[in-house]
Amino acid sequence: MKRFLKVDDIGDLQIALKEAEIQKKNPFGFSYLGKNKTIIILFFNSSLRTRLSTQRAAMNLGMNVIVLDVNKDSWKLESEMGVIMDGDKPEHLREAIPVIGSYCDIIGIRSFATFEDKEADYQEKLLNQFIQYSGVPVISLESATRHPLQAFADLFTIEEYKTVQRPKVVLTWAPHPRALPQAVPNSFVEWMKKADVELVVTYPEGYELAPEFTDGVTVEYDQEKAFEGADFIYAKNWASFSEYGQVLSTDRNWMVDEEKMALTNNAKFMHCLPVRRNMIVSDGVIDSPQSIVVDEAANRIVSAQVVIKRMLEKL
Ligand code: CP
DSSP: OOOOOOGGEEEEEEEEHHHHHHHHOOTTTTTGGGOOOOEEEEEEESSSSHHHOOOOOOHHOOEEEEEEHHHHHSSOOEETTTOOOOOOOEEEEEHHHHHHHOOOSSSEEEOOSSSHHHHHHHHHHHHHHHHHSSOOOEEESSSSOOOHHHHHHHHHHHHHHOSSSSEEEEEEEESSSOOOSSSHHHHHHHHHHHHSEEEEOOTTOOOTOOOHHHTTOOOOOOHHHHTTTTTTEEEOOOOOOOTTOOOOOOOOGGHHHHHHHHTTTSEEEEEOSSOBTTTTTTTHHHSSTTTOOOHHHHHHHHHHHHHHHHHHHOO
């Protein structure tokens, strides 16, 4: 595996889920693979789970890990080609990327949507420069449009907790005071479409995701109707795609609370975290036995470990 950016990069989901199960049962079983190998994980944005779980996964596989918080610990990096570099960015990505690649065997990179330019975000300009110039395998630790390690962990968590063969999984928009990227819901939909689940997506009008992700997906604008009979409720906020990056609604009626959870088939509550309590979800739901957000976050180690292991095997 040379890159991990989206669901197609993992291949057969059943095989990937089986590998995840093996990695979880025996996390140090492949520690010989990473001997004398180094992963550099680069963060252009803040992180708790992605940073720590990827580190832990690489360490379980015997790798050396270097973490770089680009905005804090490095030169400011220019990304535009052809510019006169007379501003506050003393280094260009065109040099920085191959230099970083020369120090490691695998690169992981986290960078959010800028919300300045929809086309530039959806073209994944930054991530593609790393693929083009680093010379080593690249893992997306969340990009402008996708968060594949999160979606893989989400799917594995659903597999662990499901009580029926084909569970009803509901992705619901929920309110948030700030504009958040579409990466998590995009990837969640992308992965669930390929999984053996009944997927329903619910959001207020104006929050339609990019058609490339939601084509063929069941959309229900009535949140309570969507919740009926659900086995999993996956809450997430995202900013508008059509009015790119705008917050069109902060309607608190979309928060996931006990009353709405009572409409479900005793559904498990999921969220990628971090989550704003009593905005996205009530204390009563997230503190209830129905909430599996911590187990879901713990499975981020598992998804990262499957991906890094596959890359190590192909070095
Ligand atoms: N879910 C997730 O990616 O968490 P962090 O932003 O803390 O990495």
